[in-house]
Amino acid sequence: MPHTTRVLRSEWTKIRSVRSTLWTLATALTVTVGLSALICAFTASQFDKLTKQEQLTFDAVQTSFSGSGLGQLAMIAFGVMVVAGEYSTGMIRSSLAAVPQRTVFLLSKVFVAGTLVLVVGMATSFLAFFIGQALLGERSVSIEDEGVLRAVLGGGVYMTLIALFAMGLSFVLRSPLLAFAILMPFFFLISNILGTVEATKKYAQYLPDQAGKTVTAVVPESLNRPYGPYEGLAIMVAWTLAALIAGWIVLKQRDA
Amino acid sequence: MIELRELTKRYGDKTAVDRLTFSVRPGIVTGFLGPNGAGKSTTMRMMLGLDKPTSGDVRINGKRYDQLRDPLQYIGALLEAKAVHGGRTAYNHLLCMAQSNNVPKKRIDAVLDLVGLKEVAKKRPKGFSLGMGQRLGIAAALLGDPKILMFDEPVNGLDPEGIHWIRNLMKHLASEGRTVFVSSHLMSEMSLTAEHLVVIGRGKLLADTSMADFIAENSRTFVRVRTPEPERMRDVLASVGIRPVFEQDGAMQVEGMAPAQIGEMAAWYRVVLHELSPQKASLEEAFMQLTAGSVEYHAHEQGPTPDGRNGQAGRRRR
Ligand SMILES: Nc1ncnc2c1ncn2[C@@H]1O[C@H](COP(=O)(O)OP(=O)(O)OP(=O)(O)O)[C@@H](O)[C@H]1O
Ligand SMILES: [Mg+2]
Numbered sequence: 274m275p276h277t278t279r280v281l282r283s284e285w286t287k288i289r290s291v292r293s294t295l296w297t298l299a300t301a302l303t304v305t306v307g308l309s310a311l312i313c314a315f316t317a318s319q320f321d322k323l324t325k326q327e328q329l330t331f332d333a334v335q336t337s338f339s340g341s342g343l344g345q346l347a348m349i350a351f352g353v354m355v356v357a358g359e360y361s362t363g364m365i366r367s368s369l370a371a372v373p374q375r376t377v378f379l380l381s382k383v384f385v386a387g388t389l390v391l392v393v394g395m396a397t398s399f400l401a402f403f404i405g406q407a408l409l410g411e412r413s414v415s416i417e418d419e420g421v422l423r424a425v426l427g428g429g430v431y432m433t434l435i436a437l438f439a440m441g442l443s444f445v446l447r448s449p450l451l452a453f454a455i456l457m458p459f460f461f462l463i464s465n466i467l468g469t470v471e472a473t474k475k476y477a478q479y480l481p482d483q484a485g486k487t488v489t490a491v492v493p494e495s496l497n498r499p500y501g502p503y504e505g506l507a508i509m510v511a512w513t514l515a516a517l518i519a520g521w522i523v524l525k526q527r528d529a
Numbered sequence: 530m531i532e533l534r535e536l537t538k539r540y541g542d543k544t545a546v547d548r549l550t551f552s553v554r555p556g557i558v559t560g561f562l563g564p565n566g567a568g569k570s571t572t573m574r575m576m577l578g579l580d581k582p583t584s585g586d587v588r589i590n591g592k593r594y595d596q597l598r599d600p601l602q603y604i605g606a607l608l609e610a611k612a613v614h615g616g617r618t619a620y621n622h623l624l625c626m627a628q629s630n631n632v633p634k635k636r637i638d639a640v641l642d643l644v645g646l647k648e649v650a651k652k653r654p655k656g657f658s659l660g661m662g663q664r665l666g667i668a669a670a671l672l673g674d675p676k677i678l679m680f681d682e683p684v685n686g687l688d689p690e691g692i693h694w695i696r697n698l699m700k701h702l703a704s705e706g707r708t709v710f711v712s713s714h715l716m717s718e719m720s721l722t723a724e725h726l727v728v729i730g731r732g733k734l735l736a737d738t739s740m741a742d743f744i745a746e747n748s749r750t751f752v753r754v755r756t757p758e759p760e761r762m763r764d765v766l767a768s769v770g771i772r773p774v775f776e777q778d779g780a781m782q783v784e785g786m787a788p789a790q791i792g793e794m795a796a797w798y799r800v801v802l803h804e805l806s807p808q809k810a811s812l813e814e815a816f817m818q819l820t821a822g823s824v825e826y827h828a829h830e831q832g833p834t835p836d837g838r839n840g841q842a843g844r845r846r847r
Binding site: 276279280282283284286287290291292293294358359362363364365366367369370371372373374375526528529 | 581
């Protein structure tokens with residue numbers, strides 16, 4: 274068996290053998306789907322009370338994925354635990370003694386974790402969509418409508434990218450505590466605040482989550498961005514790559 | 530065979546390992562000694578490619594660590610710090626290491642059995658005692674059936690039975706023709722297992738010698754003489770060409786004369802003696818003497834020193 278295949282298998286064993294890590298994925302799915310369903314049910318019942326403007330820019334797909342704002346935090350937790358957990362437990366020394374080719378180590382870990390997150394992310398996105406649309410009733414859209422499939426697939430990709438971004442940053446920070454302390458408030462509060470405040474809005478829309486969100490929308494006016502869904506996705510991919518490359522450089526340079 | 534050449538590691542302006550050059554030969558246990566902070570663990574981490582040397586290098590069978598394919602089949606190591614995820618069972622911990630290094634699965638059960646952790650194979654190390662954690666680390670080191678083994682203070686946290694077990698294990702591994710490199714700060718511990726010694730202090734090589742030579746050179750015998758008239762006694766001894774060494778509390782150490790001769794001389798010159806006792810310096814003392822100038826962290830002696838001032842002097846031996 275080629276070396277890389279063996280490292281991939283080893284990384285898969287690592288991920289599946291730590292219960293707490295797997296729980297974060299289950300949480301990401303449950304929270305996103307559950308909260309989205311709640312918001313959809315609420316929106317459907319209150320739709321007539323929305324303003325004209327809000328009704329016009331209503332995005333059924335985004336609404337059925339609105340729980341992801343909270344659910345993504347569990348995805349971030351997953352990314353942090355998979356990477357920074359190696360450092361906090363000291364496992365990194367066993368890992369790098371076993372696989373001293375650090376680039377292979379990083380790529381294998383990112384690939385295995387990324388694949389798992391992609392599967393869970395897609396399941397989350399599709400479940401949230403179908404349950405949400407059922408609850409939205411007459412306000413719902415069909416998966417066959419224009420842009421809808423792209424937006425739902427985009428939801429799964431968004432979840433994957435946010436976890437990979439967290440992984441990259443965790444390779445830089447190496448401490449779960451530090452990574453949580455930076456990533457959680459940032460994606461839960463700061464990014465949203467910056468995106469709402471008039472003065473910072475035009476910069477905040479280029480933040481990874483704000484940009485990535487566009488790919489999950491089918492009514493562009495609901496977000497009001499100067500770029501389209503694919504450009505938004507590209508911006509988020511760029512952030513993720515930057516985080517992973519920074520993580521790779523730190524891993525290559527620093528002592529374990 | 531492990532070869533270190535001019536191996537150096539600096540942390541900021543602190544030199545933890547200072548141009549170390551030595552080799553670890555196969556088929557024997559080599560003890561790696563040094564006081565706290567001497568740089569043993571840092572050296573071992575550099576051997577495994579975990580820490581990057583500031584300069585110099587380490588070769589394992591002629592190769593850099595990261596050039597080894599399936600390194601765990603060449604060299605197994607127990608590190609000083611814990612290197613296990615507390616939430617992953619002992620079995621799975623070994624499994625992920627075995628998978629990346631092409632080690633057959635049956636080795637996992639074999640090493641768990643060998644270190645006595647078979648019963649807790651499916652348990653998470655979070656709940657392990659210090660000794661059990663140490664045993665899991667040793668199991669991981671032995672996993673790939675490597676020709677070279679490296680242990681950083683393996684007796685840490687082990688009970689007397691465990692210490693006995695690890696001593697025999699190391700001897701056994703060496704008798705199978707393996708290279709065993711083991712660190713310690715206890716000379717007495719090493720004298721029981723190691724055939725060769727590498728001693729470092731403040732990152733510098735202090736000795737690279739066989740255990741037998743070290744013992745022959747360092748098991749110094751002397752006579753401790755205590756007298757209320759040390760100046761006179763010194764002159765008496767000087768008349769036969771002997772220069773005693775004074776201890777901190779005023780007693781003197783005399784080498785090269787039997788107690789009987791010293792006693793007779795003292796009687797002849799009418800010097801009062803309070804003590805006349807043959808002494809044998811332990812290996813531990815020899816080791817402390819060797820590293821005295823390079824002890825990183827001196828314990829401050831309690832209480833006043835003989836000259837009445839409060840002791841700021843370290844536990845340095847003369
Ligand atoms: N990551 C690090 N950053 C800064 N200084 C370090 C680091 N690791 C080790 N040192 C310093 O390098 C020196 C050597 O440490 P090392 O742990 O290698 O000693 P040691 O011989 O293993 O000691 P001990 O017997 O206590 O285990 C010490 O002074 C230590 O403070
Ligand atoms: Mg040490």
